[in-house]
Amino acid sequence: xxxxxxxxxxxxxxxxxxxxxxxxxxxxxxxxxxxxxxxxxxxxxxxxxxxxxxxxxxxxxxxxxxxxxxxxxxxxxxxxxxxxxxxxxxxxxxxxxxxxxxxxxxxxxxxxxxxxxxxxxxxxxxxxxxxxxxxxxxxxxxxxxxxxxxxxxxxxxxxxxxxxxxxxxxxxxxxxxxxxxxxxxxxxxxxxxxxxxxxxxxxxxxxxxxxxxxxxxxxxxxxxxxxxxxxxxxxxxxxxxxxxxxxxxxxxxxxxxxxxxxxxxxxx
Amino acid sequence: xxxxxxxxxxxxxxxxxxxxxxxxxxxxxxxxxxxxxxxxxxxxxxxxxxxxxxxxxxxxxxxxxxxxxxxxxxxxxxxxxxxxxxxxxxxxxxxxxxxxxxxxxxxxxxxxxxxxxxxxxxxxxxxxxxxxxxxxxxxxxxxxxxxxxxxxxxxxxxxxxxxxxxxxxxxxxxxxxxxxxxxxxxxxxxxxxxxxxxxxxxxxxxxxxxxxxxxxxxxxxxxxxxxxxxxxxxxxxxxxxxxxxxxxxxxxxxxxxxxxxxxxxxxx
Numbered sequence: 001x002x003x004x005x006x007x008x009x010x011x012x013x014x015x016x017x018x019x020x021x022x023x024x025x026x027x028x029x030x031x032x033x034x035x036x037x038x039x040x041x042x043x044x045x046x047x048x049x050x051x052x053x054x055x056x057x058x059x060x061x062x063x064x065x066x067x068x069x070x071x072x073x074x075x076x077x078x079x080x081x082x083x084x085x086x087x088x089x090x091x092x093x094x095x096x097x098x099x100x101x102x103x104x105x106x107x108x109x110x111x112x113x114x115x116x117x118x119x120x121x122x123x124x125x126x127x128x129x130x131x132x133x134x135x136x137x138x139x140x141x142x143x144x145x146x147x148x149x150x151x152x153x154x155x156x157x158x159x160x161x162x163x164x165x166x167x168x169x170x171x172x173x174x175x176x177x178x179x180x181x182x183x184x185x186x187x188x189x190x191x192x193x194x195x196x197x198x199x200x201x202x203x204x205x206x207x208x209x210x211x212x213x214x215x216x217x218x219x220x221x222x223x224x225x226x227x228x229x230x231x232x233x234x235x236x237x238x239x240x241x242x243x244x245x246x247x248x249x250x251x252x253x254x255x256x257x258x259x260x261x262x263x264x265x266x267x268x
Numbered sequence: 269x270x271x272x273x274x275x276x277x278x279x280x281x282x283x284x285x286x287x288x289x290x291x292x293x294x295x296x297x298x299x300x301x302x303x304x305x306x307x308x309x310x311x312x313x314x315x316x317x318x319x320x321x322x323x324x325x326x327x328x329x330x331x332x333x334x335x336x337x338x339x340x341x342x343x344x345x346x347x348x349x350x351x352x353x354x355x356x357x358x359x360x361x362x363x364x365x366x367x368x369x370x371x372x373x374x375x376x377x378x379x380x381x382x383x384x385x386x387x388x389x390x391x392x393x394x395x396x397x398x399x400x401x402x403x404x405x406x407x408x409x410x411x412x413x414x415x416x417x418x419x420x421x422x423x424x425x426x427x428x429x430x431x432x433x434x435x436x437x438x439x440x441x442x443x444x445x446x447x448x449x450x451x452x453x454x455x456x457x458x459x460x461x462x463x464x465x466x467x468x469x470x471x472x473x474x475x476x477x478x479x480x481x482x483x484x485x486x487x488x489x490x491x492x493x494x495x496x497x498x499x500x501x502x503x504x505x506x507x508x509x510x511x512x513x514x515x516x517x518x519x520x521x522x523x524x525x526x527x528x529x530x531x532x533x534x535x536x
Contacts, residue, residue: 128398134434137424141432155446156405164409166402170446178423178438 008228010263012203013038014194017049017059017075019213019235020256024160025062028234032067034260039069041264044201048194048210050078050152050187050217052122052168053098076197078151078187079104082120085149085186093118093149094139096132096171098125113139118147121175121183123154123168133174140179148175152187154217158236169217188214189221198227209250211259213237220247230259276496278531280471281306282462285317285327285343287481287503288524292428293330296502300335302528307337309532312469316462316478318346318420318455318485320390320436321366344465346419346455347372350388353417353454361386361417362407364400364439366393381407386415389443389451391422391436401442408447416443420455422485426504437485456482457489466495477518479527481505488515498527 015021021031038045047070051059056077063070079101086093086108094116095102095109101122102109110116119136140146153169172183187193198208205226212218213235223229231241231249234256242252253259283289289299306313315338319327324345331338347369354361354376362384363370363377369390370377378384387404408414421437440451455461466476473494480486481503491497499509499517502524510520521527 124398126398128401130392130394130396130434133396137434137438138431141424156409163406166398166405166442166446170405170442173445174434174438174442177441178434 008266009207010043010209010228010266011207012044012046012198012201012209013263014046014048014197014208014210014222014227015256016188016210016212016214016218017047017063018051019158019237020211020232021047021068022062022066023158023235025066026160027066027068028256030255030257032069034257035068037264038260041267043263044203045074046197046201047075048188048197049075050154050168052079052101052151052187053125054100055104056080058100076193076200078193079122081186081193081196082122082149082151083108085184086118086120086147089147091118091147091149092116093120093147094136095119096121096124096127096136097151098122098127114142116146117143118149119175120149120151121168121172122151124171128166128171133171136175137178140175140181146181148172148179148181148183150183150185150187152217153183153185154188154214156236158213164236188212189217189224191225194222194225194227209263211256215241215244215247215249219249223247223250230262232256232259276534277475278311278477278496278534279475280312280314280466280469280477281531282314282316282465282476282478282490282495283524284456284478284480284482284486285315285331286319287426287505288479288500289315289336290330290334291426291503293334294428295334295336296524298523298525300337302525303336303338305532306528309535311531312471313342314465314469315343316456316465317343318422318436320347320369320419320455321393322368323372324348326368344461344468346461347390349454349461349464350390350417350419351376353452354386354388354415357415359386359415359417360384361388361415362404363387364389364392364395364404365419366390366395382410384414385411386417387443388417388419389436389440390419392439396434396439401439404443405446408443408449414449416440416447416449416451418451418453418455420485421451421453422456422482424504426481432504456480457485457492459493462490462493462495477531479524483509483512483515483517487517491515491518498530500524500527
């Protein structure tokens with residue numbers, strides 16, 4: 001018989017953005033107000049996102065335009081983590097990223113494939129052409145000990161029109177399969193990414209909750225790092241997530257509003 | 269200590285085409301004459317190919333134009349195997365294939381994604397766009413028990429200009445990763461494909477040799493089915509193939525000419 005989950009005091013909250021607070025730039029009903037209730041309760045918050053189709057700065061603007069009280073320093077974004085990882089190691093990456101992300105990497109990106117010693121890959125959307133993937137493949141095959149830095153390995157996300165679309169993860173696996181290399185993931189579900197966000201709010205994993213719509217990379221990833229994992233039934237959520245054999249969320253809530261209530265109830 | 273390979277009588281030969289007999293439509297030096305020597309020795313032959321950028325009929329024409337004595341019924345091609353697999357099961361597949369292959373599937377291909385119950389994938393080349401992969405992903409996610417039929421899972425091939433390019437395999441893995449499904453491979457290295465070719469020349473696997481340039485899918489695949497696996501140092505061959513931890517060819521030859529000599533020497 002499974003043990004009942006031990007009650008935990010939640011002292012800090014990590015929140016996924018896309019599919020949880022907003023979908024395709026539109027705020028989910030009641031989400032801005034629910035966020036405010038978390039703030040009013042004095043809980044430190046961070047936003048942890050693997051969204052890689054737009055730069056983090058644009059993401060913050062969209063949140064603010066959508067009625068969310070968010071400051072740029074509260075957002076931990078996978079593109080920033082990828083940039084820092086490449087910079088720290090002095091790499092000159094070849095980019096397989098959305099056009100909107102290229103300027104972030106201007107200072108370090110390789111000007112030509114022959115000069116690259118790494119590949120940085122995010123959700124390039126329509127930029128995932130055969131030619132672009134082939135270029136990245138050749139960089140990895142022609143370089144000695146190349147780095148394959150993945151912003152995330154999320155498999156799919158839900159579009160504003162309700163349809164699922166391919167995210168970066170399957171394309172990362174494509175390059176791994178073709179080259180025999182193992183990618184280094186810098187966004188969720190990497191421990192370093194969760195740790196950095198938790199460190200900035202001086203909260204231990206044990207006393208933190210992650211709210212997300214991605215069963216494997218938000219909920220499972222956070223749980224593997226010791227956090228409380230809360231799955232919301234919005235965004236890319238699918239009913240089969242509730243009977244998954246590999247990840248069992250600590251809590252499942254209809255949406256972000258209900259997730260906030262669940263956290264605040266525990267504190268009451 | 270590894271056992272020395274037991275000597276075997278070779279009574280039939282399976283031959284890969286691209287990278288072994290031709291590269292990008294150009295015959296390799298001496299290859300047509302070497303093929304003739306195999307025929308003169310009375311060895312039954314079959315050509316087993318995972319080439320999916322052109323229909324099998326075109327492939328036969330190119331071989332004949334290149335000076336090879338080949339008839340259409342001697343060629344076992346992955347696209348034909350995919351077509352037969354889909355037909356036998358009454359499937360209406362969504363196609364992720366090269367434009368040149370579409371007409372082969374005219375009778376059974378789904379006219380709209382909503383009507384598809386399977387995906388058939390080959391090396392679509394520039395047809396591997398984000399939109400095309402996303403369409404296939406959605407067919408697989410929105411269909412109950414869909415079939416994912418892969419013509420091959422080869423990782424890469426060598427272009428006429430010497431550069432390596434992505435083959436179908438990594439794209440098959442992409443769809444597997446995104447959907448959680450397992451593909452069914454109908455070309456090399458599937459046992460059914462080798463078996464069909466061997467059956468047509470009434471030769472048992474034990475007395476047959478496979479000559480190929482793909483370490484994993486030609487040589488390893490054939491060995492797993494009981495054939496003698498001969499690797500040639502042309503096409504996609506890379507020096508590291510000779511120290512691979514998973515596949516050790518029975519024989520490694522500089523090219524098809526040398527491979528034929530090695531087989532005929534054993535019979536002398």
